[in-house]
Amino acid sequence: MSLTPLDRAPLAVDLPHRLAGSAPRVVVVGDAVLDCWMTGPSHRLSREAPVPVVEIDRTRCQPGGAANTAANLAALGARVALVSVVGDDDDGRTVRRLLAEAGVDTSGVLVATDRPTAAKRRIVADEAMVARYDTVPPVRPVGGFDRALDDALAGEPDATVVCDYAAGALDDDAVAALVGRRDRLGVLVVDAHDVARWQPARPDVVTPNAGEVATLLGRPLPAPDRVAAAEAAAPELRERSGASTVVVTLDRDGAVLLAPDQPAHRTWARPAPESRTCGAGDSFTAGLALALAAGTPAATAAELAQAAADVVVARAHTAVCSTSDLAARVSASGEALSTPDELARLVAGHRAEGRRIVFTNGCFDVVHRGHVAYLNQAKRLGDVLVVALNADESVGRLKGPERPVNPLADRAAVIGALSCVDHVVGFAEDTPVALLEELRPDVYAKGGDYTPDMLPETPTVSAYGGQVAILDYLPDRSTSLIVEKIRARG
Incomplete structure (x- = not known):
């Protein structure tokens, strides 16, 4: 018997490779970040203040934010183009180089001379993070954004992923530009701190976490059963976000898929320390977008996304989930x-x-x-x-x-x-x-x-x-x- 068509495919060992083979075209639009981890031993406290002195012996940098989502998509087999903005600085050059090495089309990554590149730097002493310092650029108009977006959308992608983390790339004009091109975006997946901002775009899927749900609803999801609370709020979440489907991500509680005319579908996560969850949301969004771009059912896409997130929380620092990683994770589960x-x-x-x-x-x-x-x-x-x-x-x-x-x-x-x-x-x-x-x-x-x-x-x-x-x-x-x-x- 032939393989089950992707639009009916369950999560199975062969699915990651089948999705990679379909090579969907995905455009990622949003805030590119440079994630750096500065690690080393600590043997003493500073004389100036009661803080550890860390003797940095290694610095590792990876694409973060929208750039990490794009890198994950490329590693999973998608043909990816990123539309974003970085500064004309060493961090910006590093982000573009890392993306190019990952196979991401960076021709839509604009270089601005009036702002720095968004960056997060973590100082880790003997496996414990002791400090983090961020570079947060201002949100302001980006010259050439519309042209970069049009070039990326040429030929119409299978999916567009918006990563809006208020890190300088997406001002109100950028939102309007995407809304005006809605019929050219394919499946629209929005991962945003302020989900309501994207309501006019009528996303196919939004992926708010618990804090973003609280912002959207004006109230937090009550404990102890946040999943049940999210299910009860499904109509309101869809109305306020403008999305037909909402996937609420709840860290160690997994995620819950809230689609119209379907039972709620929950995924169960592998519990992990908070220090290991950096970038897991990007991998989740990438796995979800890849599966939806290829036409798989929403529940299958959510399961694949959870598996991708489980891969990266098992690793230190910001990590990427590849097709082989995902296949191994699914195989180990089954x-x-x-x-x-x-x-x-x-x-x-x-x-x-x-x-x-x-x-x-x-x-x-x-x-x-x-x-x-x-x-x-x-x-x-x-x-x-x-x-x-x-x-x-x-x-x-x-x-x-x-x-x-x-x-x-x-x-x-x-x-x-x-x-x-x-x-x-x-x-x-x-x-x-x-x-x-x-x-x-x-x-x-x-x-x-x-x-x-x-x-x-x-x-x-x-x-x-x-x-x-x-x-x-x-x-x-x-x-x-x-x-x-x-x-x-x-």
Whole structure:
């Protein structure tokens, strides 16, 4: 069977390479920054003030802000042009050189003599950041911006990413220039400190963090459940931002995709210290824009974006996620098919730490939007989601001799790559009763086309005191229907 078209593709091991192969054209517009890390040991305090004396032995500089987003996009396989402004100084020359080395078209990076280049310099002593000092240029009109924008938009890109961090590149005239060219921007993704400023552009997607959501709404997202609060505010967020889809990024709480007429989709992040999160938002935006530019579903794009962010938070300093990095991250997430004994030990460890275990099962042969929404909803019932997959012989008995389309290992790789799934296990029987008896999960979740009385697993779950949860049902989302459509087209 041929590959699933990108407009229906789930997150899978081959997806990063397929997206790179499609080589979408993306224009990045916004604030280019030079990120520098000055590191060295510290053995004493200063006599002038109670501060450490750092003996700098290495300085490492990387593109930051819009420049980092552009560099990430290029590393992920996109054809990228950046429209920005830097100063006529060493920092500006360094930014342009680093971008050119990364494969970014810098012909739209304007050089201004009336301002410095935006820069952030961090002083790190023995792995601890002790100070940061920034160069913040004024926001003022940039000569030649309209021409640079028109040149970058020639031929019309698949997507345009706006990175507006109030660092000098985007004044009101620049906003008006983009609004006036809205029909030439392709998919418009806006990452901005002041999201409402871009409402006239009617973005396809905006990516505010918690603080930017608070600015947009005029109130913070209340703790402890910021995800639920973001979901409740979805209509207001879309109205105030002018965007059809809002992706709220919440650091260690992952992100939540709020699209019209679709269930909210949450991603789960790899927790990381704040010192390791520099640039993760740029990588998230780049992964999201790449996937959307290639036409993948929004939920798949959000999962890919989260995987890209997870790559860079595992590294020190400002980092870039490449296609091979992303493929390795997705592969590492999806490869682990646990044995029942291994899973029992893992679940016991989770339970000892007070985590609530959710269990669900199915064939998950050709993963579609209904599956993804269902698993996302199941994860929200607890802390750890275990997915049990019918083995190939079991699928054949349940679905017919021509199924499964995909063998167990491939199905496990796709399901395990989703950020909401923690563990995957296979079972050869027609029902997972034996696994339920051994694992005793707190919640057994099934799709909304069932009732508890219809499930042969319900007596087992009830006997040990567990809960059976029936999740929402998305009509017209069927693997069998998808297979029939593919065969009919073939």
